[in-house]
Amino acid sequence: MYQYNYKDQAIVDQRVIQFRDQTTRYLNGEIPEDKYRALRLMNGVYVQTHAPLLRIAGPYGLLSSKQVRKLASIARDYDKGFCHFTTRQNIQFNWPALERVPDILEELASVQMHAIQTSGNCLRNTTSDQLAGICKDEIEDPRPYCEIIRQWTILHPEFAYLPRKFKIAVSGAKQDRAATQFHDIGLHLVKNDQGEVGFKVFVGGGLGRTPVIGQVIRPFLEKKHLLSYLEAIVRVYNLYGRRDNKYRARIKILVREAGLAEVTQKVEAEWQIIKDKLQLSATDISDMRAQFNPPAYAADAAQDTSYAEKLAGNSEFATWVKHNTAEHKVDGYIAAYISLKAPDSPPGDCSESQLDAIADLADQYSFGMVRVTHRQNLVLADIKQADLFSLWQKLSALALATPNINKATDMICCPGLDYCSLANAGSIGIAKEINAQLDSLDYLHDLGEVKINISGCMNGCAHQSVGHIGILGVDKKGVEWYQITLGGSSENDAAIGDRLGPAVSKEDIAGVIKTILETYLDLRHDEDETFLAVVRRLGVSPFKEKVYADH
Amino acid sequence: MQIIKNGEVTQDNWTFIDDDTALNADYNIISLTRWQNIDPETRKKSKHLGVRLESDVILEEVNKDFNNLDLIELYIPVFTDGRAFTHARLLRSRFDFTGDIRVSGDFMRDQVFYFSRVGVSSFALNEQDNAEEVIASLNDFSVTYQVSTA
Numbered sequence: 001m002y003q004y005n006y007k008d009q010a011i012v013d014q015r016v017i018q019f020r021d022q023t024t025r026y027l028n029g030e031i032p033e034d035k036y037r038a039l040r041l042m043n044g045v046y047v048q049t050h051a052p053l054l055r056i057a058g059p060y061g062l063l064s065s066k067q068v069r070k071l072a073s074i075a076r077d078y079d080k081g082f083c084h085f086t087t088r089q090n091i092q093f094n095w096p097a098l099e100r101v102p103d104i105l106e107e108l109a110s111v112q113m114h115a116i117q118t119s120g121n122c123l124r125n126t127t128s129d130q131l132a133g134i135c136k137d138e139i140e141d142p143r144p145y146c147e148i149i150r151q152w153t154i155l156h157p158e159f160a161y162l163p164r165k166f167k168i169a170v171s172g173a174k175q176d177r178a179a180t181q182f183h184d185i186g187l188h189l190v191k192n193d194q195g196e197v198g199f200k201v202f203v204g205g206g207l208g209r210t211p212v213i214g215q216v217i218r219p220f221l222e223k224k225h226l227l228s229y230l231e232a233i234v235r236v237y238n239l240y241g242r243r244d245n246k247y248r249a250r251i252k253i254l255v256r257e258a259g260l261a262e263v264t265q266k267v268e269a270e271w272q273i274i275k276d277k278l279q280l281s282a283t284d285i286s287d288m289r290a291q292f293n294p295p296a297y298a299a300d301a302a303q304d305t306s307y308a309e310k311l312a313g314n315s316e317f318a319t320w321v322k323h324n325t326a327e328h329k330v331d332g333y334i335a336a337y338i339s340l341k342a343p344d345s346p347p348g349d350c351s352e353s354q355l356d357a358i359a360d361l362a363d364q365y366s367f368g369m370v371r372v373t374h375r376q377n378l379v380l381a382d383i384k385q386a387d388l389f390s391l392w393q394k395l396s397a398l399a400l401a402t403p404n405i406n407k408a409t410d411m412i413c414c415p416g417l418d419y420c421s422l423a424n425a426g427s428i429g430i431a432k433e434i435n436a437q438l439d440s441l442d443y444l445h446d447l448g449e450v451k452i453n454i455s456g457c458m459n460g461c462a463h464q465s466v467g468h469i470g471i472l473g474v475d476k477k478g479v480e481w482y483q484i485t486l487g488g489s490s491e492n493d494a495a496i497g498d499r500l501g502p503a504v505s506k507e508d509i510a511g512v513i514k515t516i517l518e519t520y521l522d523l524r525h526d527e528d529e530t531f532l533a534v535v536r537r538l539g540v541s542p543f544k545e546k547v548y549a550d551h
Numbered sequence: 552m553q554i555i556k557n558g559e560v561t562q563d564n565w566t567f568i569d570d571d572t573a574l575n576a577d578y579n580i581i582s583l584t585r586w587q588n589i590d591p592e593t594r595k596k597s598k599h600l601g602v603r604l605e606s607d608v609i610l611e612e613v614n615k616d617f618n619n620l621d622l623i624e625l626y627i628p629v630f631t632d633g634r635a636f637t638h639a640r641l642l643r644s645r646f647d648f649t650g651d652i653r654v655s656g657d658f659m660r661d662q663v664f665y666f667s668r669v670g671v672s673s674f675a676l677n678e679q680d681n682a683e684e685v686i687a688s689l690n691d692f693s694v695t696y697q698v699s700t701a
């Protein structure tokens with residue numbers, strides 16, 4: 001894991017001093033509301049329904065146990081005892097007092113964390129694959145490049161006041177687990193015909209009100225040109241992105257209105273001028289890669305036989321392993337998901353006692369590291385197979401072992417009307433009702449992989465438009481209604497879901513989801529044909545017929 | 552007008568002259584349109600000449616040499632409009648402009664560190680600004696990640 005040097009630490013420390021001063025000036029009436037708003041957003045502070053919301057950066061989803069314990073203590077001391085993990089691998093607190101936010105930021109700085117640029121119209125936290133560095137399908141570990149990008153984005157003097165927010169995601173594996181095609185810039189590490197590794201660059205993807213799949217702006221970019229190419233894209237966006245309408249201001253709209261060809265021509269022209277001045281040296285890259293060297297794996301981990309015995313002897317354990325673990329590239333190791341989607345708790349929430357316990361488990365079993373996934377779960381990535389059974393027992397005792405990763409109850413859900421001042425409708429309550437409909441584990445597992453995403457408004461924080469089933473809360477004359485889409489995906493086969501039909505009422509939504517899932521079971525060829533495959537084969541019509549006949 | 556330049560408060564004589572007003576001082580700032588159409592006789596009347604650039608200017612389309620100017624004023628219509636940051640940087644790094652780059656309009660103290668990093672060399676203060684505080688903000692950070700262009 002990357003360790004801060006003197007410079008990194010100075011920047012986060014000085015940022016705390018700066019924001020403390022800004023907040024004091026605001027509270028003294030010395031900064032007008034609109035100007036302080038921009039400043040607080042760039043320090044992660046939103047003003048929400050009940051209290052300010054503080055969003056903390058989880059750089060490419062990687063946290064140390066020490067950092068997780070700090071989150072636990074902040075949850076205890078400044079909040080109501082829990083935090084929320086977001087779809088961009090960040091961490092949110094829902095109840096801090098504004099005047100205490102600078103103190104929270106100071107606490108975070110003491111463990112090499114910050115909330116810089118987690119909101120506002122600027123370069124945001126760079127996200128990545130939760131299985132980076134350990135998955136079998138990896139071309140190269142993306143995290144060193146994420147950290148290089150993190151440093152480039154932080155306090156970039158030219159790009160702090162962009163037309164709108166700007167998000168970058170990097171994937172190093174064949175399977176895209178970071179939704180890179182739905183980012184302003186998506187980067188895939190790829191190998192070219194000469195066997196060199198570089199980046200395939202996507203531009204103009206995004207979710208929100210106008211979901212768009214990113215397009216390839218450069219099929220292969222040498223690693224040394226990473227920053228100059230990013231700089232060229234963002235400079236063109238800063239100059240030519242629309243500033244007259246915030247709903248038309250993302251780079252996806254520039255790409256749509258000007259056309260990919262014109263944007264590409266401008267970016268390439270700009271890049272030709274700056275590329276030699278902004279090169280990453282071989283040492284820059286190798287030094288950063290050294291920060292992400294693999295931990296000291298035990299050479300004899302695969303020789304353990306207890307794991308196979310436990311699997312054969314305990315069906316509950318075997319079920320959890322089947323659904324909540326991922327293969328590891330090192331023999332004898334396994335990556336374990338921590339499900340934050342227990343039926344009775346809001347998706348993505350984690351209590352302070354769970355956080356402390358997770359930090360202890362990370363220290364005991366996984367080299368002191370925890371990862372955040374963009375589906376709002378956590379991962380302990382480096383578990384010895386011999387330890388997996390004890391880990392499972394401990395996670396079960398903490399209500400963190402619901403065997404539902406990538407299943408219908410592993411829903412992505414925004415805070416919705418319960419917390420968010422933008423929301424038109426509730427989302428957490430809907431997740432709870434769907435959970436109640438799917439209370440049989442066997443049934444849930446029979447449904448196989450189904451990704452349900454629920455957003456309480458069209459800003460789309462829960463990525464509903466790329467859910468296999470997307471649920472979007474809308475307000476109709478003060479009443480909450482829900483629009484449904486089917487067939488979205490944020491992975492390699494990126495797609496935006498198709499509308500099922502008219503919105504359904506709050507009373508009906510959980511039943512409708514159940515009907516959709518029942519219809520899938522009737523229509524599939526066999527267990528191997530997933531929900532998404534059936535929707536792709538047959539379209540939404542058979543689902544539509546069922547839903548609107550029944551409800 | 553109160554100005555911050557080289558980390559100090561100063562007064563100076565630069566004045567923006569409307570397009571339909573004659574140049575009358577030693578230090579005239581004129582609009583881009585006026586500059587692009589200026590005749591040599593008028594040019595001679597102004598000992599020192601500066602040009603005001605609005606935030607929608609496209610630098611590549613300006614068909615005059617910026618280095619014939621002593622000052623370029625980047626006028627900020629609203630503090631959220633960040634195009635001037637790129638303009639300043641390009642004026643320094645691409646157009647090799649060595650004169651004074653001045654920011655005016657709706658900028659705030661909390662932006663001057665960034666402005667100074669991209670090559671802005673002076674700030675036209677607004678009435679409510681406390682000059683000492685603005686100067687302090689020029690040093691909000693002692694370290695930076697990106698290559699400086701200033």
